[in-house]
Amino acid sequence: xxxxxxxxxxxxxxxxxxxxxxxxxxxxxxxxxxxxxxxxxxxxxxxxxxxxxxxxxxxxxxxxxxxxxxxxxxxxxxxxxxxxxxxxxxxxxxxxxxxxxxxxxxxxxxxxxxxxxxxxxxxxxxxxxxxxxxxxxxxxxxxxxxxxxxxxxxxxxxxxxxxxxxxxxxxxxxxxxxxxxxxxxxxxxxxxxxxxxxxxxxxxxxxxxxxxxxxxxxxxxxxxxxxxxxxxxxxxxxxxxxxxxxxxxxxxxxxxxxxxxxx
Numbered sequence: 089x090x091x092x093x094x095x096x097x098x099x100x101x102x103x104x105x106x107x108x109x110x111x112x113x114x115x116x117x118x119x120x121x122x123x124x125x126x127x128x129x130x131x132x133x134x135x136x137x138x139x140x141x142x143x144x145x146x147x148x149x150x151x152x153x154x155x156x157x158x159x160x161x162x163x164x165x166x167x168x169x170x171x172x173x174x175x176x177x178x179x180x181x182x183x184x185x186x187x188x189x190x191x192x193x194x195x196x197x198x199x200x201x202x203x204x205x206x207x208x209x210x211x212x213x214x215x216x217x218x219x220x221x222x223x224x225x226x227x228x229x230x231x232x233x234x235x236x237x238x239x240x241x242x243x244x245x246x247x248x249x250x251x252x253x254x255x256x257x258x259x260x261x262x263x264x265x266x267x268x269x270x271x272x273x274x275x276x277x278x279x280x281x282x283x284x285x286x287x288x289x290x291x292x293x294x295x296x297x298x299x300x301x302x303x304x305x306x307x308x309x310x311x312x313x314x315x316x317x318x319x320x321x322x323x324x325x326x327x328x329x330x331x332x333x334x335x336x337x338x339x340x341x342x343x344x345x346x347x348x349x350x351x
Contacts, residue, residue, distance in 0.1 A: 102274035103174035109189035110150065110176050113216045115141045120221075120242035121251060127234045127308060129297055135159060136247065137240075148173050190270040190346045192216045193332050197225075199272060201339035203312050208235070211306070213320040213332040213344075219244040222252075222322040224304045232309050234295075241301045252301035261327065261351035270344045284349060290333075291317045312339050327351045 117140045124133040136157045143150050152168040168178065177186045178196070187196040197211035208230045214223030223240040241252055263284035269277040287296060287305055294305040294317070305319040315338065321331040331347040 099273075100174065102276070103176075105276065106176055106187075106189050106274050107174045109191060110141075110171070110187070110194075111143060113189070113192045114194065114221075115143055115150070116244050118221055118242040118244060119247040120240045121248060123239050123241075123251075123300070125237040125239070125297065125299060127236070127295070129299075132236065139242070144170075150176075186272060186274075188270050188272070188274070188344045190268060190276065190344060193330065193346045195332055195334055195344050197334075199341040201310055201312055201314065201336065205230075209310055211318050211334060213318070213334065214240070215322050215324070215330040215332065217322075217324045217328075217330075220324070222302050222324075224299075224302050224320045226304060226306045226318060228310055232311055234306065234308050237297055237299070237304055237306075239299050239301050263329070263349040263351050265347050265349035267345055267347045270346070272341050272343075282347065287319065287321060287331075291319055294319070314339055 117138055120137050120139060122133075122135050122137060123131055126132050138155045140153045140155075141150055150169065150171040152171065154166045154168065156164040156166075171177075176189060185196055186199070187194060193213070193215045195211075195213040198205070198207065198209040201209060209228040209232070210225065212223060212225040214221060221240075221242040223242070225238040225240070227235045227238070229235050241248055265282045265284065266279040267282045268279050287303055291305045293307060295308050296305045297303060302320060302322040305317070307316055310316065314336065316336045318334040318336075319331065321329060323329045327350055329349040331345075331349070333345040333347070335342045335345065
């Protein structure tokens with residue numbers, strides 16, 4: 089077999105693994121509470137949604153509908169996609185955004201930071217655990233300043249009875265972890281064992297927000313040609329924590345890391 093054919097086979101296998109993770113962890117009707125926070129950490133808005141991901145009978149595509157309900161009674165319905173197997177990306181106005189699915193985590197958003205980008209930078213990372221899902225998003229202005237943070241707390245088939253408490257980590261015992269890496273080309277590394285590193289020791293120039301449900305570490309301003317990490321973590325149980333890291337080298341997405349800690 090010719091070398092380029094081997095590459096094509098590997099690329100498709102990577103795409104299929106990404107697709108399988110999408111199907112395994114994210115299908116269903118996710119009932120969520122969205123809370124937006126200012127760069128100062130103040131709550132500025134809150135509303136509900138149902139995000140529905142349904143696989144077609146032949147397994148070739150996933151439809152995505154989001155039904156929003158706002159405090160004033162207004163409702164909106166958005167159709168996104170469909171996502172076509174094996175690609176799990178989205179296209180807006182001719183621009184493609186790849187969605188990275190690594191085990192029970194996902195991450196997508198801006199992959200290159202440039203001054204003349206057609207979209208204001210945004211980043212979204214989340215995790216699922218049993219019938220729950222937690223997502224944190226950072227959205228920036230076109231000028232590079234942080235506009236707001238969004239926390240989305242979701243549950244399958246029904247809304248949470250109460251919002252989660254603060255995302256401040258409360259370890260129960262000694263944390264030990266594993267890390268896996270996924271590149272934008274969907275190449276996954278084998279898991280490696282790692283020791284505990286608190287969020288405060290990472291992303292030295294970042295601002296850390298400990299919010300109800302999860303924590304996020306991100307710059308208050310992003311610039312071209314920079315090296316940075318956008319970090320999200322969710323302590324799903326007293327003895328278990330998920331952390332996702334989008335790493336940028338020279339303003340270009342280098343890789344996504346999934347760290348899983350247990351005690």
